[in-house]
Amino acid sequence: MDALTSEVPSTSSVAHHATGSSTISAANESIPERGKSNSSSSLMSRMVLNDNKAGMEGLDKEKINQIIYEASKGSKFYENERKKEEQLNLRIKEQQFQMDKLTPGKLQEGIREADRIIENLNQRYDLSHTIVHVDMDAFYAAVEMRDDPRLRNKPMAVGGMGMLSTSNYIARRFGVRAAMPGFIGLKLCPDLVMVKPNFTKYTAVSHLIREIFATYDPNFCPMSLDEAYLDFTSHLDWRITSSAIDRTFLLRPRSVLDASNIESSADSACVCDLNKVLRPLLVSSDELQERTLSDFSVSTVIEKLCQNSERFKICPECQKSFPSFKAKVYGVSTEDAVLEMRNRIEQRTLLTASAGIAPNTMLAKVCSDRNKPNGQFRIQPSREEVTNFVESLPIRKISGVGKVTEKLLGALGVSICSDLHLQRGVLYHLFSPTSFRYFMRISLGLGSTLIERDGERKSMSTERTFNELNQPEELYEKCRELSRALAEDLQEDRLVGKTVTLKIKTVAFEVKTRSHTLQYDTNDENKIFQAAKQLLKTEMKAEAPQPLRLRLMGVRMSKLSSDSGRCTLTSMFQRQMEKNSVTGTAPAKVDVEDKPSDRLDLTGLAGTSDVVEGDFHCIESTGDDDCAITSSDCDMQNVEKWDQNDNGCSEFDVKRLLEAKRHTAKKGSQGKGKQTVSILNFVRKADEKQTPKVCDESEDSSCSLFENSKSEAVVVIDGEYEEAVPERGDILFAKVPSEAVPEFTNEEPDLVRCPICCQQKRNWPLDLFNDHVDLCLNKQTIKDILQDQESQMASTSSSTPSDLNMTTNRKRQKQDVQLPSQKKGVKRSKGQSSLLSFFK
DNA sequence: GCGGATCAC
DNA sequence: TATGGTGATCCGC
Numbered sequence: 059m060d061a062l063t064s065e066v067p068s069t070s071s072v073a074h075h076a077t078g079s080s081t082i083s084a085a086n087e088s089i090p091e092r093g094k095s096n097s098s099s100s101l102m103s104r105m106v107l108n109d110n111k112a113g114m115e116g117l118d119k120e121k122i123n124q125i126i127y128e129a130s131k132g133s134k135f136y137e138n139e140r141k142k143e144e145q146l147n148l149r150i151k152e153q154q155f156q157m158d159k160l161t162p163g164k165l166q167e168g169i170r171e172a173d174r175i176i177e178n179l180n181q182r183y184d185l186s187h188t189i190v191h192v193d194m195d196a197f198y199a200a201v202e203m204r205d206d207p208r209l210r211n212k213p214m215a216v217g218g219m220g221m222l223s224t225s226n227y228i229a230r231r232f233g234v235r236a237a238m239p240g241f242i243g244l245k246l247c248p249d250l251v252m253v254k255p256n257f258t259k260y261t262a263v264s265h266l267i268r269e270i271f272a273t274y275d276p277n278f279c280p281m282s283l284d285e286a287y288l289d290f291t292s293h294l295d296w297r298i299t300s301s302a303i304d305r306t307f308l309l310r311p312r313s314v315l316d317a318s319n320i321e322s323s324a325d326s327a328c329v330c331d332l333n334k335v336l337r338p339l340l341v342s343s344d345e346l347q348e349r350t351l352s353d354f355s356v357s358t359v360i361e362k363l364c365q366n367s368e369r370f371k372i373c374p375e376c377q378k379s380f381p382s383f384k385a386k387v388y389g390v391s392t393e394d395a396v397l398e399m400r401n402r403i404e405q406r407t408l409l410t411a412s413a414g415i416a417p418n419t420m421l422a423k424v425c426s427d428r429n430k431p432n433g434q435f436r437i438q439p440s441r442e443e444v445t446n447f448v449e450s451l452p453i454r455k456i457s458g459v460g461k462v463t464e465k466l467l468g469a470l471g472v473s474i475c476s477d478l479h480l481q482r483g484v485l486y487h488l489f490s491p492t493s494f495r496y497f498m499r500i501s502l503g504l505g506s507t508l509i510e511r512d513g514e515r516k517s518m519s520t521e522r523t524f525n526e527l528n529q530p531e532e533l534y535e536k537c538r539e540l541s542r543a544l545a546e547d548l549q550e551d552r553l554v555g556k557t558v559t560l561k562i563k564t565v566a567f568e569v570k571t572r573s574h575t576l577q578y579d580t581n582d583e584n585k586i587f588q589a590a591k592q593l594l595k596t597e598m599k600a601e602a603p604q605p606l607r608l609r610l611m612g613v614r615m616s617k618l619s620s621d622s623g624r625c626t627l628t629s630m631f632q633r634q635m636e637k638n639s640v641t642g643t644a645p646a647k648v649d650v651e652d653k654p655s656d657r658l659d660l661t662g663l664a665g666t667s668d669v670v671e672g673d674f675h676c677i678e679s680t681g682d683d684d685c686a687i688t689s690s691d692c693d694m695q696n697v698e699k700w701d702q703n704d705n706g707c708s709e710f711d712v713k714r715l716l717e718a719k720r721h722t723a724k725k726g727s728q729g730k731g732k733q734t735v736s737i738l739n740f741v742r743k744a745d746e747k748q749t750p751k752v753c754d755e756s757e758d759s760s761c762s763l764f765e766n767s768k769s770e771a772v773v774v775i776d777g778e779y780e781e782a783v784p785e786r787g788d789i790l791f792a793k794v795p796s797e798a799v800p801e802f803t804n805e806e807p808d809l810v811r812c813p814i815c816c817q818q819k820r821n822w823p824l825d826l827f828n829d830h831v832d833l834c835l836n837k838q839t840i841k842d843i844l845q846d847q848e849s850q851m852a853s854t855s856s857s858t859p860s861d862l863n864m865t866t867n868r869k870r871q872k873q874d875v876q877l878p879s880q881k882k883g884v885k886r887s888k889g890q891s892s893l894l895s896f897f898k
Numbered sequence: 899g900c901g902g903a904t905c906a907c
Numbered sequence: 908t909a910t911g912g913t914g915a916t917c918c919g920c
Binding site: 129130133134135136139217218219220221223237238239240241242490492493515516517518519520521522523567610612614 | 908910911912913916
């Protein structure tokens with residue numbers, strides 16, 4: 059979290075503390091020889107080594123930073139960083155200015171207000187939870203080392219020349235760390251071995267550890283493949299009453315573990331996790347049914363059993379003999395419980411984890427880093443212990459305080475958490491209420507005590523870095539690829555969204571985002587592409603006559619909702635069609651969302667699946683250069699031919715088309731086929747006799763069904779440019795053929811029927827009809843929701859969290875530092891009535 | 899609603 | 908030769 063953007067000043071009373079100006083390498087300057095001024099001139103705080111990581115204590119930062127600087131200076135990346143640094147320094151100056159303006163009276167007021175807020179926060183002090191943060195040690199690197207013993211004694215990192223994701227502890231001694239480009243890692247450590255990441259493997263390991271997590275807290279909250287928050291409170295309660303057997307686990311010694319992952323002869327010992335294959339056998343054996351066995355006797359009994367009984371000598375999984383192991387009975391204490399979990403993880407994965415134990419997530423996170431690797435640390439749940447711990451803690455250790463916040467606060471004389479309290483009067487005035495509150499919570503050692511699963515996802519995106527692209531066709535092609543990938547991802551998760559955002563990064567590393575909100579939800583590749591392309595086009599124009607030179611492009615969809623069970627007009631009509639197929643009625647088929655780029659489907663209408671010509675004034679966009687508007691009577695003079703664009707795919711200037719349409723309407727020409735210029739993907743027409751008095755604008759306002767002067771029902775998709783720009787395969791219509799008319803044989807002329815509930819009314823006024831349909835849609839939605847909930851309720855009792863079924867390494871995260879989470883319920887449509895009104 | 903910035907992993 | 912991808916939030920406008 060940031061929240062620290064704008065008006066952030068500093069006080070002059072702490073000016074001597076301030077590292078405000080751009081002077082030297084900043085970060086945490088506890089190193090005494092820091093007195094040396096910036097001889098290497100612009101060592102920026104944002105370019106120096108971030109050693110805020112386990113295994114990076116006491117490095118020769120001076121030397122490392124020099125190497126980093128030498129490797130970076132003069133690059134485009136470096137120049138951009140320098141620019142950002144200057145910006146930050148400006149912000150600090152502004153902060154300083156604001157602080158200087160603070161009068162003693164103002165400061166007093168700030169302190170008063172701060173104390174009031176603190177008092178308030180204190181009311182919520184809650185030490186009743188035991189929160190555990192677990193973090194695998196150097197996860198990706200550890201997996202690779204485990205699987206390739208040759209890597210074990212070498213400095214290595216996972217990643218490539220471009221970027222490293224993790225480094226092992228040996229490499230960290232050289233200053234090589236995550237988020238560092240590989241080529242710099244090589245400069246710091248010429249012997250560095252770089253290994254390509256293998257996410258499939260990491261995901262598999264993640265499954266294993268999550269299975270174990272779930273046994274301590276079925277509602278644990280994974281933050282990434284290798285990290286999670288768990289609420290141990292309930293487990294610890296259970297532990298008190300548990301038997302010794304419940305707390306007994308089988309441990310292969312480390313030497314056995316190390317050997318177990320090395321290729322060996324067929325007759326070697328079993329390498330399965332004994333807690334998976336052998337422990338269940340033991341636990342259910344008659345000999346161990348005596349639940350009152352003492353801690354001591356359990357291990358003795360197990361030992362004897364395994365020595366004497368053949369049943370416990372051969373692994374049922376691999377048929378090999380079990381290796382040597384010991385049975386360890388863990389105590390009922392918090393520390394024992396966490397140690398047990400970590401040991402089980404190690405037995406299962408041959409990898410070590412570290413853990414932090416504290417009354418809330420904020421502290422637990424800090425603790426898990428304290429005794430890394432392969433260690434754990436606990437803050438006792440007392441007010442004193444918490445205060446003690448927090449007091450001297452550098453603010454940078456807190457999740458949510460990054461290097462910018464660190465520097466901003468540093469300029470105010472705040473570097474450790476107790477400083478936040480000392481400077482509360484100033485902070486109150488200089489930061490937003492959100493930020494201030496966050497700071498006060500930190501200084502008190504307050505954090506979230508609730509471990510919540512992530513709510514609904516809020517956005518989904520795809521972005522790619524590449525070698526410079528600057529040709530329009532190349533850029534459009536990239537945009538197309540990204541749109542396609544995003545559409546696929548959205549569809550896989552059955553999500554649709556409204557806001558399309560284009561992200562670009564120029565070759566100078568400047569990042570821009572441009573977004574557009576559609577009138578409707580979609581996850582269709584073409585729709586997304588049209589929007590993104592338009593945004594891209596605008597950016598290219600802004601750059602003209604220079605080419606737009608990019609090194610990255612991304613497409614994001616936000617304002618998401620679920621596509622499953624969604625009550626679109628589409629699905630309504632489809633449902634209705636199915637119902638009516640027996641009786642022969644066939645309401646207009648509006649199929650925009652599902653098959654947007656399909657050709658006009660006249661199958662079953664006029665007995666042909668081809669595009670009908672002649673009376674039609676239709677043009678199919680073939681994407682060819684020679685594609686032109688040929689509508690005969692429609693006044694299309696303002697419509698020029700398609701721009702050649704987008705990699706051979708023609709682009710149509712819709713504004714002009716719409717202009718032509720308006721023009722036509724104004725002229726009032728009533729000749730054949732002149733009334734309507736519709737851009738559409740699908741169209742159906744009603745029988746003259748049965749012309750529906752429909753002018754139905756569904757939730758998808760870009761898709762309207764209306765009646766033209768020929769008493770024809772036409773589906774028009776002509777809202778905004780995104781949906782209007784014809785794509786290859788789209789069809790432009792000026793008129794609808796009367797041959798292709800489905801018969802509404804079973805309906806009376808003025809009878810209007812709700813497509814959802816099938817209620818019929820004569821001369822149903824349009825607005826009332828719309829309201830009714832709205833209501834019906836909601837009703838169906840509610841039903842679906844309730845059904846969902848019921849089925850969920852039925853399955854909640856299962857202790858296995860659904861998240862164990864990870865399919866991608868995409869993750870959602872949640873920070874405890876934010877405002878109270880606004881749990882997003884299911885989206886409500888306008889005019890939704892209460893549940894009661896639906897069902898009474 | 900949009901765009902820039904910050905942060906975590 | 909060469910500095911990532913995904914998701915979230917906050918702030919100011």
